[in-house]
Amino acid sequence: MKVLVPLKRVVDFNVNIRLKADGSGVDKTNVKMSMNPFDEIALEEAVRLKEAGKADEVIAVSIGVEKGQDILRTALACGADRAILVIAEEDVEPLNIAKILAAIVAEEKPELVLMGKQAIDNDCNQSGQMLAALLGWGQGTFASKIELADDAIQVTREVDAGLQTIKVNLPAIVTADLRLNTPRYATLPNIMKAKKKPLDITTPDKLGVEVRQRLTILETVEPPVRQPGIRVTSVAELVDRLKNEAGVL
């Protein structure tokens, strides 16, 4: 069975972003970019399925600028067998991402797509659900545990009230939450080996997908900043101020 793993290149989660003064968005010049953390987790799970003999091939795919090759090489070093880069603008909307991925699914015919639950830049949390809808497949989102059987996958999901377990028939989409696993690091020998693994480059055009952005971003601004607070020197002072100043006790 083939597993497809879509990976997004995003501003590294440790970076404190800066906004452009004209409100046109985030300043990405000289900013460290990395694989979206949830996608690292999805990839790790796919590689573990392969190592357990439950998957034959892990295909990593990224949609975005030329530089997306970097995260795909990392994915290959972490155990993906081959990679596909779909060259497109940065920040393609989830609906377009889902359409491009649906076209790749039609070509590659994976039985499982394992992806991140959310890109940490746009915080959309949509692409997996949309892809499932376009393909007419079932979905297991926010997964913290999966168990693969012959014709179905059991997914334990992190939901507002705790954990929910569902069974989704294959082929299926699963989106990874934080506690699905702890991803490995790429080792130097594996990084060297990854250079020889295939990385194909294509475009939405070649896949027959028209990329049309639907939302118009009018401006991107800083959120209101909180006024600096005060240091209290003791628990007694804290209690006093919460009672008499903040009025919250």
Next chain:
Amino acid sequence: MKVLLLAEHDNSVLNEATARAASAALAIGEVDVLVAGENCASVAQSAATLSGIGKVLLADSPPFANQMAEPVADLLLELSGPYDAIIAAATTNGKNILPRVAALLDVMQISEIVEVVSPDTFVRPVYAGNALQKLRSDEAKKIITVRPTAFEPVASGADAPIEDISSNVSNDKSSFVGEALTDDSRVDLATAKTVISGGRAFGSKEKFEELLFPLAQKLGAAIGASRAAVDAEFAPNDCQVGQTGKVVAPDLYIAVGISGAIQHVAGMKDARTIVAINSDEDAPIFQIADYALVADLFEAVPELTSKL
């Protein structure tokens, strides 16, 4: 504009997130509420009391029992005809179901709005809330999830009509196996007036519970946690506050032994008063705390509990 609002519930109780999402929905147009579930008539009755809504559609049928995304999305698609917008609270159900509806309708969803500027223009946080994006949607139908903490709940007291709807929607793609829900006698994190959150510094589940539970009890507070504390199993997953956990906006938020990573701050920076207790005077959490106490939590927390 006609809006269909998907109710969040557990077949017996209407979640307050719905009344909050209703505020956003009413800022967009006339609102009907859909209650999809099984044996959920009591939920429809609660929904009918939401001020300002037109009517409640009740789809009471086994495929909807567990809010599985596939059948509920199909139902919304079936009902979407007369509506210009479909809205849900950005709960795990809303997040799971609505993008599926959006793709079936070939429109882009707008996730977790915090403001309705006009019926086609919205504000939403991106980059863990480090930026606010104002955007316009020219889509024929708007599919929107709403961050509940950003809107006040609408009042109750209305008596809207309830309309039973029958649907042939079935589900051949997924099935419910079971759930392990966290003790629901706890104060609800999403709506609590006071939240006390603990971080990695507690070191063990035993210490986390021994120190935080009595304090929470005295304050009538809900328990929250950082990702590190949840990963270490000091607290269950549904306690995680942050970018990818729950977003809370209580009157009082007390962060204990939490460093204040942007991903955590994303989930609590709209609290009215923030208290941080941390032994490191340079901890980033102090940059957003109204009251900063540099102290060892193992001493400060029991002292705080005893002084209340």
